[in-house]
Amino acid sequence: MVAEHIAADADIAPVAALIADPARAAMLTALLDGRALAAGELAGLAGVSPPTASSHLARLLEGGMVEVIAQGRHRYYRLAGPEVAEVLEVLARVGARPEVRSLRQSRQARLLGEARTCYDHLAGRAGVDLLGALKAAGYLAGEEAFEVTGRGRRELGDLGVDVDAVRDTRRRFAPACLDWTERRFHLGGALGAAVTCALMERGWYRRGVVRRVVEVTEKGRKGIAAIYACKELTSHALVTEMR
Amino acid sequence: MVAEHIAADADIAPVAALIADPARAAMLTALLDGRALAAGELAGLAGVSPPTASSHLARLLEGGMVEVIAQGRHRYYRLAGPEVAEVLEVLARVGARPEVRSLRQSRQARLLGEARTCYDHLAGRAGVDLLGALKAAGYLAGEEAFEVTGRGRRELGDLGVDVDAVRDTRRRFAPACLDWTERRFHLGGALGAAVTCALMERGWYRRGVVRRVVEVTEKGRKGIAAIYACKELTSHALVTEMR
DNA sequence: TGGACACTTCGATACCGGGCGAAAGATGTG
């Protein structure tokens, strides 16, 4: 007997199927930091031969999950957009759910929990901390989506983030993004990306070997502390010497 | 050669694989309205034989995507939680992306775009409209996540929504939820669920044959209009008779 | 222009997983 129920929804199965293969999932995850990687690199990262990788990438391309930029004899692949990254993060969230993490978890996994980029913005403990600092200092207001305060706009400007320019994108401005390691919120959206980019350039954070893993520099630690302190500064004019 | 890169992330491939099969995707989608359905029903909806369905359900159970409630000789399956529903909706969003919708789309798909439930809250055009009304009337404030105003708390109480009780859940209170048909926001989270439930009981909306599809009743239309009008009410004391 | 390199296409193989019918549990009903 044929199906009694014709699927009226956008069929999600094909999309899921694209992510369902370990090799493809590895490639997509590797692209999660927003960079464009060459086909050969992706083959290596996924642990498959170049022909196999090429086949996978062709399917991802066909399915609209990635885009390709031909440059000389290289072909650089990158995620097709923030929605794709969002799907991957959400999948990771349910996948990591009931997991009873063994104490001897791998170093990479631990670092990934410390600080990482989620497509193009900061996530992990560092991401949660940064958001905490920005809120505590009164740069941001809101709970699950944020607005920049007057002081926030000024101070972020000093840090190299042109808030007004950021607002002019089609992307959601400053949504709270639920972290799958911390289970708490960090700053996502256009503002999250802009702030991350600016602080990266400013040397607060440094990319790790696995590029998605991020390291908080000494400068970054001081900076965060200064933002926190900013709250005190305005009320008590109390200056905290930092390290 | 073995993979050079040990996947440090929660591996998303297994989760995606669970959704990747058309039969399983159909079952999950069928459960997206939040009900618990018997194994046999799911078999019929997915268009497969009972044994096949059983096998699929066992895998979904194993993977933590669904829960089961044994009741007599029936076994009722339901989604394991809002996160699972979220994954499905997000997948639908990317799946439906570049789709050049043919004008002759199926009746079901059109109805689904009009009004439907997204796990446990209202979505589609009706969901977007409802959110619009609530915001216009000043019940809700915010852009991407909402807060209930004083008046909102009072008026929603009259409609049967105990806002304070809703706030006491672990779930996100009132996040904006991006619609995959409308590409605009509707009200999600705990408040979205509560409001939907209350208005359903109040007869503003009625479940369709496919239970996820929802129909706006005459009463509902008037109610929405009254909420919009409410903005005027406070200023001009204009009372609209409602049924 | 020849050769090295990056990537893709092609062809062949092996395997996983979805599908069903038959039969076995489980649970109500007469």
Add this chain to the structure above:
DNA sequence: CACATCTTTCGCCCGGTATCGAAGTGTCCA
């Protein structure tokens, strides 16, 4: 206790697809 219903388990078949080696295409460099 016998029977009907719902669900699961078992055994088997089959198709799709992931995989790789070899060969083909395009690009850069000397």
